[in-house]
Amino acid sequence: NAGVMQNPRHLVRRRGQEARLRCSPMKGHSHVYWYRQLPEEGLKFMVYLQKENIIDESGMPKERFSAEFPKEGPSILRIQQVVRGDSAAYFCASSRLGVDGYTFGSGTRLTVV
């Protein structure tokens, strides 16, 4: 069981570029969650997806951020026109509904220069 796979581990983007973060959930998990963590801060919920559906995006900024979890392939978190304030660690987690806690991926550290 490969666990939750995130890539890339590190991503550097210039201001104004697009960032694409990928997440493949654990085998048997159909629920994907994206969280953002800033230094010295807690994990902030962004979005909860199931296959082909966004269940809860209440934590997503209204502009520039989007997420998808297609029928085939990984979940994608997309950040358009990145700004320095987007620099953070982005963690993906997956779960089986109602069973145990999340399992987190290793995260993507986004740096905007």
Add this chain to the structure above:
Amino acid sequence: QKEVEQNSGPLSVPEGAIASLNCTYSDRGSQSFFWYRQYSGKSPELIMSIYSNGDKEDGRFTAQLNKASQYVSLLIRDSQPSDSATYLCAVNRNTGNQFYFGTGTSLTVIP
């Protein structure tokens, strides 16, 4: 009011002592409670889950839940330097919904 509150620490305990980490939550309807450990620069790792009032023990770790007081705690017995990390409390309102995380308590175990 924050959904989940933890003392940020840092908490320092000598090796072999008991470390006590505390967490309170605001939503009385919360159903599931979790403790995660996060080493610096790493991802959170689930170490304990608890769903009903009382104590739950797993090796050196004991989670305690008091729903009436809206309080969750984690005890680490015989603390080891390898336990030095940030401990995150997480609360889930309903099955399948998002978890709310506290900001974490930094624990240092001094050899």
